[in-house]
Amino acid sequence: MxxxxxxLDGQPLLLAQPDxxxxxxxxxxxxxxxxxxxxxxxxxxxxxxxxxxxxxxVILFMFLLGGGGGRKARxxxxxxxxxxxxxxxxxxxxxxxxxxxxxxxxxxxxxxxxNNNTRMKFSREAIREVLSEKDETxxx
Numbered sequence: 298m299x300x301x302x303x304x305l306d307g308q309p310l311l312l313a314q315p316d317x318x319x320x321x322x323x324x325x326x327x328x329x330x331x332x333x334x335x336x337x338x339x340x341x342x343x344x345x346x347x348x349x350x351x352x353x354x355v356i357l358f359m360f361l362l363g364g365g366g367g368r369k370a371r372x373x374x375x376x377x378x379x380x381x382x383x384x385x386x387x388x389x390x391x392x393x394x395x396x397x398x399x400x401x402x403x404x405x406x407x408x409x410x411x412n413n414n415t416r417m418k419f420s421r422e423a424i425r426e427v428l429s430e431k432d433e434t435x436x437x
Contacts (some may be wrong), residue, residue, distance in 0.1 A: 388429040
């Protein structure tokens with residue numbers, strides 16, 4: 298059913314009436330024409346795919362923001378491990394302090410006791426930090 302209105306210039310203007318099915322789905326339960334179902338419960342024009350795209354974009358955004366700090370720290374650690382050389386003072390992940398005596402491919406030999414000449418082998422990844430000259434003088 299359509300409603301016709303006249304405009305100032307005499308042209309007819311047609312106005313569309315709402316869809317009959319849409320008015321029937323809003324009827325209260327128990328009234329004639331009311332049907333139960335998920336399709337009628339959703340508002341017209343709702344597309345679940347749009348919601349999934351929004352959630353996907355938010356998850357991607359959080360992933361990109363969250364991963365940046367870890368990558369920077371990993372690169373810094375790898376650069377420090379690559380720059381280690383004989384004579385550097387180091388601290389292991391276990392808290393052992395000493396000076397590097399020998400650097401091998403995947404192993405570091407650290408002298409931990411000056412008096413007894415005690416040496417220990419560590420994996421490169423077991424070194425937490427390389428102490429600078431300034432750090433060593435501050436401790437004494």
